[in-house]
Amino acid sequence: MKKSILEFETIRITPKGFAKVVRHLSRFEYDKWNYGMLERMLQIILGAIEPTEWDRAFYSHELREYVWYRFNGWEYGQPEDDNESYNLWRILHDRTIEEYGIDFDNQRNLLYHPNVRMKYPDR
Numbered sequence: 555m556k557k558s559i560l561e562f563e564t565i566r567i568t569p570k571g572f573a574k575v576v577r578h579l580s581r582f583e584y585d586k587w588n589y590g591m592l593e594r595m596l597q598i599i600l601g602a603i604e605p606t607e608w609d610r611a612f613y614s615h616e617l618r619e620y621v622w623y624r625f626n627g628w629e630y631g632q633p634e635d636d637n638e639s640y641n642l643w644r645i646l647h648d649r650t651i652e653e654y655g656i657d658f659d660n661q662r663n664l665l666y667h668p669n670v671r672m673k674y675p676d677r
Contacts, residue, residue: 562611565613567598572613575617585677586674609667615656622649623642
């Protein structure tokens with residue numbers, strides 16, 4: 555990984571943070587991998603599984619992206635225009651990826667647990 559401004563390795567996945575991630579992701583169309591990761595987070599909160607680097611990276615990324623959306627006036631929802639909505643997401647997503655020092659070419663492998671990627675190969 556590249557040098558990062560923010561760290562995710564020691565973050566705790568909490569019910570409050572989980573609720574924010576759910577709120578943030580609800581603005582987008584359903585995505586199997588995102589909801590697969592939400593299922594994992596719920597299992598972590600319930601104590602059924604231990605968090606992995608993928609879980610912490612995904613959780614941290616989505617929380618930070620939510621902060622950027624709020625900073626840009628979008629606590630809820632997103633622009634109605636598809637191009638405007640995509641451009642906003644692309645800018646904020648890429649900014650968050652950079653802040654955590656995640657390699658752009660490898661981000662799917664770093665943000666999504668292998669079990670989620672295998673469970674939903676047709677994403």
